[in-house]
Amino acid sequence: MRRKNRKVAAAVAVLVFCLLAAGGMAGWMLYEKKTDTSNSNLRQALIKVDSVGKLQPAYDLIVAGTDPEGIVAALSAARNGLSVLLVDGRDRDILGGLMTIGWLNSLDLNYSPEQSKLSDKHQFLNKGIFQEWYDQIEGTSFDTHTAANVFYRMVLAEPNIDLLMKVRSMEPIVLTSGEAKRITGLNIVTGEGEAKQVGAAAVIDATQDGDIAAAAGVPYTIGRADIGRPDAQMAVTLVFRLSGVTQEVWDSFATIGDGTGIDKMSAWGFKAARDYVSSNPDRVGIRALNVGRENDETVLINAMHIFDIDPLDPASVQEALEIGSEEAPLITEYLRKTYKQLENVEFAGTAPELYVRETRHMQGEYRLTAVDVVDNRDFWDAIAYGSYKVDIQRINAVDRGAIIVAPKQYGVPFRSLVPLEVDQLLVVGRAASFDSIPHGSARVIPLGMATGQAAGVAAKLAAERGMTFRELSKSEEAIGELRGRLTEQGMDLTRASFKEPDYMKHKHYKGLLAAVSMLLTFGGDYNEAFQLDAGAMAGHFSNSMMMVKTIHPDFFKGNPYAALEGLEEPGQLPLTLDQLAYGAAVTAGVEVSRDSALDELKKRGWLAAETIETIADPNKLTNGETFSLVRDIVQHYVGVVYE
Structure with a gap:
């Protein structure tokens, strides 16, 4: 035994x-x-893109714009049985727009909060047609030829799509009846100069700047107008190419240190790049590098910031291309001298199109807010989800930009695709109905592709039911059907499981929501910079009140820095409750002394008693306490609640 x-x-x-x-x-x-960082992929020859030989007089749907968002919208609608005209008005030879002609070949991805440690594959939000496309490219960055060819093959596979490239102009046909407007197609001038009137039951505007919606009469804001700065918008970028990046050179990037890293197709870091001295410092600078690998031993560099450009003005765009083309070789030489790993690379040209981050923000049935993103908010009509950090790039040479918050997962409502005042029109991509702060996250292309898929299915559903998009957006039953169809067609609209961020549990969380909404604070890559329990400073509070004044100028007409008179080194001086009240009162134009300001604000009802009761030490306010007090003032004086 x-x-x-x-x-x-x-x-x-x-x-x-x-x-x-x-x-x-x-x-x-x-x-x-x-x-594994080896890249054995061979570069593909570009497939010649052909336009349809004969336009139909009318289609079920016209999609304007051949950036990825528009391509996905057309694919989605065609697969649902609609006849689709996909039309380009930017004199392009290939599909993919910003990705393939703007050379933005490094993806800002919407990672799911749920990632498997037992798989080598990333898990993304939304999936759907984006995932179908992503599975055919090289990885987190891609060769632009591969991306363009995949897009074109996907379009060619759909017999319901007619593709029309290189039109000279396209303008909306709008019928007006009283105050009601309805888009019924596009007036198109083809590349050959032939004028065509093409009808459609619906139109999806997938142009980068919302050109069709703007021309149709949809209201919109420009840049940061929603927070009082209409002349401020994020810098544009001209991507440039470096050659001579062999496998050995690529692998050497991993030895740089300072946070520089690589995978098979992407590299990031190179922080010494930020020390580059520009030849034209008021107009152009660079940040740390985003590097996307191509399949021919070249890389594309997304790092240049070009300031004071109006992307809606062709002359200004041309100026940006010239500024960037002059600076790119100088940046290359700096990188060669700064990094031994780059000493043998060569400058190899600039992108044909600019990378434009921000122009118009349409006004829709719902406008995505900063609170929505910070709160990781879901919606009954969510047709896509985002998780990319709110990345606000520099607006000028002095500004440094900021990561406002790193969300886990927030919803994008269908209502944000439905513009005000014009029926039978949807807007997808970065020009959709997003406030300028959440736009820093919602603008990324993978999320835009998800909105494109949703828009294509919505066009089919609205046609079946004889509803306008506006009517569809207000029907919970119809939206339920839309979400169900999207799920059946490969999109993932489930809410991931994730731990609630610590900042959401803080007693001054509501104050934080107001502070982020007014750009009074930022969290950084990991939300570590909110520092709600850290001490607030008197000098910084005046900066905050200046921002509050910028956003609410009709209510705050005083000079917040006047409240610092008589204080020594206010930048190092702890903020007291009396000083906060005095600074707020001075900015609001209320005549008070530093000693009487608190009682005056209490008497006016601007400060809630329950908020004051949470203050641990009135002589040393924390950031969180300060945010809550400012929230009270804006709520009870201005009448605006950020929630």
């Missing part, structure tokens, strides 16, 4: 050993796959 038991024990031990060995081997293979 003992001998039999020994044999069984030995067999079990061997089995356990084999299982452990197999598990170890599988783990090692997974590690090798995750850390």
Whole structure:
């Protein structure tokens, strides 16, 4: 019996050993796959893109714009049985727009909060047609030829799509009846100069700047007008190419340090790039590099910031291209001298189109807010989800830009695609109905592609039911049907499981929501910079009140810095409750002394008693306490609540 038991024990031990060995081997293979940086892909020749030979007089749907968002919208509608005209008005030879002609080949991805440690594949939000496209490219960055060809093959596979490139102009046909407006198609001048009137039951505006919606009469804001700065918008970028990046050179990037890293197709970091001295410092600068690999030993560099450009003005756009083309070789030479890993690379040209981050923000049935993103808010009509950080790039040479918040997962309502005042029109991509702060996250292309898929299915559903998009947006039953169809067609509209961020549990969370909405604070890459329990400073509070004044100028007409008179080194001086009240009162134009300001604000009802009760030390306010007090003032004086 003992001998039999020994044999069984030995067999079990061997089995356990084999299982452990197999598990170890599988783990090692997974590690090798995750850390493999070799790129054996060959560069594809670009497939020639042909326009349709004969336009139909009318289509079920016209999609304006051949950026990724428009391509996905056309694919989605066509797969749902609609006849679609996909039309381009930017003199392009290939599909993909910003990705393939603006050379933005590094993706700002919407990662799911749920990531498997047992897989070498990233898990993304939304999936759907974006995932279908992503699975055919190289990785987190891609070769622009590959991306363009995949887009074109996907379009060619849909017989319901007519593609029309290089039109000279396209303008909306709008019928007006009283105050009601309805888009019924586009007036198009083809590349050959032939004028065509093309009818459509619906139109999706997927142009980068919302050109069709603007021309149709949809109201919109420009840049940061919604927070009092209509002349401020994020810098534009001219991507440039470096050649001579062999596998050996690519792998050497991992030895740089300072946070620089690589995977198979992307590199990031190179923080010394920020020390570059521009030849034209008021107009152009650079940040740390985003590097996207191509399949021909070249890389594309997204780093240049060009300031004071109006992307809606062709002459200004041309100026930006010239400024960037002059600076790119100088930046290359700096990088060669700064990094030994780059000493043998060569400048190899600039992108044909600018990377424009921000222009028009349409006014829709719902406007996505900063609160929505910070709160990781879901919506009953969510047709896509975002998780990319709110990345506000520099607006001028002095500004440094900021990561406002790093959300986990927030919803994008269908109502944000439905513009005000014009029926049978949807807007997808960065020009949709987003406030300028959440736009810093919602503008990314993968999320725009998800909105495009939703818009295509919505066009089919609205046609079936004889509803306008506005009517559809107000029907919970119809939206439920839309979400169901999107799920059936490969989109993932589930809410991921994730731990609530610590800032959401803080007692001054509501104050934080107001502060973020007015750009009084930012969280950084990991929300570490909110520092709600850190001490607030008197000098910084005056800066905050200046921002409050900018956003609410009709209510705050005083000079917040006048409240600092008589204080020594206010930048190092803890903010007291009396000083906060005095600074707010002075900015509001209320005549008070520093000693009487608090009582005056209490008497006016601007400060809530329950907020004051939360203050631990009136002589040393924290950031969180300050945010809550400012929230009270704006709510009870201005009448605006950020929630």
